[in-house]
Amino acid sequence: MSINFEAFKEHPFFDELITPKGNARAYARKMYSFINKLEAEELDNRQKGAELAIKQMGITFRVYSKEEGAIDRAWPFDIIPRMIPLKEWNRIEEGLKQRVTALNMFINDLYHKQQIIKDKVFPAEVLAKSVNFREQCVGVKPPLNIWAHICGSDLVRHSDGKVYVLEDNLRVPSGVSYMLENRLVTKRVFPELFETYSPMPIDDYPADLFDTLAALSPRKGDKPEIVVLTPGIYNSAYFEHAYLAQQMGCELVEGRDLVVGDDDVVYMRNVDGFSRVDVIYRRIDDLFLDPEAFNADSMLGVPGLLRAWKAGKVALANAPGAGVADDKVVYSYVPDIIKYYLDEDAIVPNVPTWRCMDKDSLSHVLENIAELVVKPANESGGYGMLVGPASTRAEREEFKELIKKDPRNYIAQPTLGISTVPTVVKGMVEPRHVDLRPFILSGKKISVTTGGLTRVALRKGSLVVNSSQGGGSKDTWIVDE
Numbered sequence: 001m002s003i004n005f006e007a008f009k010e011h012p013f014f015d016e017l018i019t020p021k022g023n024a025r026a027y028a029r030k031m032y033s034f035i036n037k038l039e040a041e042e043l044d045n046r047q048k049g050a051e052l053a054i055k056q057m058g059i060t061f062r063v064y065s066k067e068e069g070a071i072d073r074a075w076p077f078d079i080i081p082r083m084i085p086l087k088e089w090n091r092i093e094e095g096l097k098q099r100v101t102a103l104n105m106f107i108n109d110l111y112h113k114q115q116i117i118k119d120k121v122f123p124a125e126v127l128a129k130s131v132n133f134r135e136q137c138v139g140v141k142p143p144l145n146i147w148a149h150i151c152g153s154d155l156v157r158h159s160d161g162k163v164y165v166l167e168d169n170l171r172v173p174s175g176v177s178y179m180l181e182n183r184l185v186t187k188r189v190f191p192e193l194f195e196t197y198s199p200m201p202i203d204d205y206p207a208d209l210f211d212t213l214a215a216l217s218p219r220k221g222d223k224p225e226i227v228v229l230t231p232g233i234y235n236s237a238y239f240e241h242a243y244l245a246q247q248m249g250c251e252l253v254e255g256r257d258l259v260v261g262d263d264d265v266v267y268m269r270n271v272d273g274f275s276r277v278d279v280i281y282r283r284i285d286d287l288f289l290d291p292e293a294f295n296a297d298s299m300l301g302v303p304g305l306l307r308a309w310k311a312g313k314v315a316l317a318n319a320p321g322a323g324v325a326d327d328k329v330v331y332s333y334v335p336d337i338i339k340y341y342l343d344e345d346a347i348v349p350n351v352p353t354w355r356c357m358d359k360d361s362l363s364h365v366l367e368n369i370a371e372l373v374v375k376p377a378n379e380s381g382g383y384g385m386l387v388g389p390a391s392t393r394a395e396r397e398e399f400k401e402l403i404k405k406d407p408r409n410y411i412a413q414p415t416l417g418i419s420t421v422p423t424v425v426k427g428m429v430e431p432r433h434v435d436l437r438p439f440i441l442s443g444k445k446i447s448v449t450t451g452g453l454t455r456v457a458l459r460k461g462s463l464v465v466n467s468s469q470g471g472g473s474k475d476t477w478i479v480d481e
Helices: 005-009 026-037 040-057 086-110 124-128 176-189 205-214 238-248 305-310 334-342 359-367 393-405
Strands: 060-065 069-074 082-085 150-157 163-169 226-229 251-253 258-260 266-270 273-276 279-282 315-317 372-376 410-414 420-425 428-437 439-442 446-448 453-457 471-474 476-479
Touching: 005 428, 026 082, 040 069, 040 176, 040 420, 040 428, 082 086, 086 150, 086 163, 086 334, 086 439, 086 446, 086 476, 176 205, 176 238, 176 453, 176 471, 205 226, 205 238, 205 279, 205 315, 205 439, 226 238, 238 251, 258 305, 305 315, 359 393, 359 410, 420 453
Parallel strands: 082 476, 226 251, 226 279, 279 315
Antiparallel strands: 060 069, 150 163, 150 428, 150 439, 258 266, 266 273, 372 410, 420 428, 428 453, 439 446, 453 471
């Protein structure tokens, strides 16, 4: 018997597979029965088998430390899948499509009429202090009026059983390659489960991504030349850049491989000379994309790239400037944004959020900082934030000063009771906290991955799921009850 029942019976959090009484949820009963029949040694061997497969498959991520510099590590993975019933998922999928539709309308409005500001639904002050609004993009009309073609919205389930959107990632969201590889590893480790379950497929993502990008091509009728633009091998997500290029049958390029001609067309250097590029899936941040338009010292980008984009000679995904909506203060307005553009209530709600720029909210945050999670507006990866209940007095005092110095740059949220999933720990099964990052593609149609990347906090009691800070991942199954 591998499952530690006591850990779940005394558990104050919602578990995705097991009820508070220690019974399996209806959609997980067959998996529960299978796992529980495995001896601890067998379960541990399967976990080790997954870790060996990951090394053999070369699934890595890069982390940096002051002591050791850049280090490639094997992708941390837990073998017990996270399951979501199809009926619930359909509702989540509908909410994600609604959300990304409104966000793209919002971004397009900000770079044109700014009607949402004129109508006093969104404050001009928030835009004025946005670090991701690009004046260089004002007036540009990207294909289909879409700015964020690839979006990753992070979801969490609270102790009340409800799913909430924790944040939106609209600049260069990463993780989809690990979602795809997780499924392959799970099939190798637990082939028996695939005889019992038929989780919704995810392997069509590379084809959907290719179609989304191809629809942006300025040359209609021809087979478009699509490339994936990477900062290079030292980027933490380089594995993903190479993986997606290979899966789509596209070239993986760095800035030095591309050149913008006098005709504003982007060309790729190759053994035969130069060939035209139609669409660039860029995995480089805005400020490094084009030294002529942004950071003049950038060695990663392509001089003249923004000029080519503005001229309509090349498509960029995601579009420069899309990150204006990738801001945690903007996030707090998304329900209002959905209501303004679509005249609908948000299907998947936000986590309750206090904006420190608002006087009353600022007072509340400063007085209750020990119970709250405080986040800077534009950090990612779990960096730069304060988890009040896990903080020291000195850390809280330091954060109070940071907040008072720049209230616009901070929001605060309650410390959520994030849901858990059974996870292998030294041959036993115990609960560990998880979130979920589905990926939404926006082109001629909107498609959502059936599931997404489930990230798991492998350390007992931890709420931090980021791989750079000790987190791992699981396969995500959408199953029909």
